[in-house]
Amino acid sequence: MRSYLSMFSPAAAALATALFASCLATPSAMAQKPADTRTTSAVRGGTPYATRDDAMRFADDVAQRRNLDRDWVRTTVGNARFLSNVPRLMLPAPKGTPKNWTAYRARFIDPVRIAAGARFWRANAALLERAEAEFGVPPEIVVGIIGVETIYGRNMGNFRVIDALATLSFDFPQAHPRAPEREAFFRGELESFLSTESRTAEDPMVPVGSYAGAMGMPQFMPSSIAKYAIDFDGDGKIDLVNSTADVIGSVANYFKAFGWQAGMPSTFPVSFDTARLNMPLLMAPDILPTFSTDSFVAAGAVLDEGAMRHPGLLALIELQNGAEAPVYVAGTRNFYVITRYNWSSYYAMSVLDLGNEVKAAMAQ
Numbered sequence: 001m002r003s004y005l006s007m008f009s010p011a012a013a014a015l016a017t018a019l020f021a022s023c024l025a026t027p028s029a030m031a032q033k034p035a036d037t038r039t040t041s042a043v044r045g046g047t048p049y050a051t052r053d054d055a056m057r058f059a060d061d062v063a064q065r066r067n068l069d070r071d072w073v074r075t076t077v078g079n080a081r082f083l084s085n086v087p088r089l090m091l092p093a094p095k096g097t098p099k100n101w102t103a104y105r106a107r108f109i110d111p112v113r114i115a116a117g118a119r120f121w122r123a124n125a126a127l128l129e130r131a132e133a134e135f136g137v138p139p140e141i142v143v144g145i146i147g148v149e150t151i152y153g154r155n156m157g158n159f160r161v162i163d164a165l166a167t168l169s170f171d172f173p174q175a176h177p178r179a180p181e182r183e184a185f186f187r188g189e190l191e192s193f194l195s196t197e198s199r200t201a202e203d204p205m206v207p208v209g210s211y212a213g214a215m216g217m218p219q220f221m222p223s224s225i226a227k228y229a230i231d232f233d234g235d236g237k238i239d240l241v242n243s244t245a246d247v248i249g250s251v252a253n254y255f256k257a258f259g260w261q262a263g264m265p266s267t268f269p270v271s272f273d274t275a276r277l278n279m280p281l282l283m284a285p286d287i288l289p290t291f292s293t294d295s296f297v298a299a300g301a302v303l304d305e306g307a308m309r310h311p312g313l314l315a316l317i318e319l320q321n322g323a324e325a326p327v328y329v330a331g332t333r334n335f336y337v338i339t340r341y342n343w344s345s346y347y348a349m350s351v352l353d354l355g356n357e358v359k360a361a362m363a364q
């Protein structure tokens with residue numbers, strides 16, 4: 001997705017913001033409130049965006065830049081409906097809202113999701129193996145992602161994508177601390193969506209997704225579909241809603257594109273030697289792997305033998321637990337890659353934990 005790629009994931013870039021902000025929110029929770037947009041007469045009876053100069057200027061601009069049919073773009077954007085409940089979902093949680101890993105984790109790792117994951121893995125074992133052979137991404141990571149995002153396609157969102165993207169492009173809440181940046185991001189996603197839709201026979205009013213415009217089982221944003229989605233079942237089209245093959249291949253391809261290293265663990269256990277602990281130093285780079293094992297240990301981290309043999313860099317990952325003590329792990333480059341899908345260490349840990357729980361369930 002765009003120049004933004006360095007900062008946001010395909011799984012609803014925006015969703016990342018929301019997840020970050022309120023660590024209790026879940027993709028499924030975000031997607032579960034359908035904005036009843038598909039059947040209302042208001043869609044046909046005219047919408048705010050057809051009469052909005054800024055939206056129509058945007059449409060003209062996109063049509064020119066992408067060499068699309070101007071009338072088609074204007075009609076499509078003009079038919080988009082403002083979703084009044086969406087802008088406020090973009091606002092971060094109030095400052096000081098405590099994060100709680102235990103509560104966050106409980107939203108994603110439960111017997112229902114684990115059982116669904118095991119069914120998904122069994123049903124798609126050959127595809128998952130092929131994806132690992134081709135991209136180096138193990139099944140538990142792909143299974144973890146699709147489970148956390150949509151419970152294997154159960155909660156893919158009911159917001160009309162064109163409405164969600166138009167709303168966030170033209171009515172992004174100005175109270176957001178990074179409103180101009182986020183608005184530009186969503187305009188880029190809307191442009192990408194229009195470009196893709198213009199090349200298909202599909203009615204651009206039909207696709208549905210999260211309130212941020214993320215689509216399909218893996219909740220890819222439009223620009224990520226354009227860049228990273230692949231036709232893994234070879235039927236000539238990319239279908240992230242109905243083709244589990246395309247979904248599995250696309251998730252693995254995304255990870256490879258962001259530098260996933262085959263065989264590298266994502267995390268190692270870490271404890272601390274309080275006598276030489278320099279916590280501010282360890283925490284300074286946040287989730288970016290910065291420390292060699294030696295410099296990590298010199299700053300007071302204690303690693304097991306396996307971690308000491310890790311040739312790459314490490315980051316100290318802190319997961320806050322409300323009033324309880326935080327949980328810490330040592331994160332590798334691969335942990336960082338998971339956060340490129342959704343910009344949150346809580347998200348990445350949930351993906352890892354769900355994948356491992358499903359793997360354990362498979363072994364029983």
Ligand SMILES: [Ca+2]
Binds near residue numbers: 230231232234235236
């Ligand atoms: Ca396909």
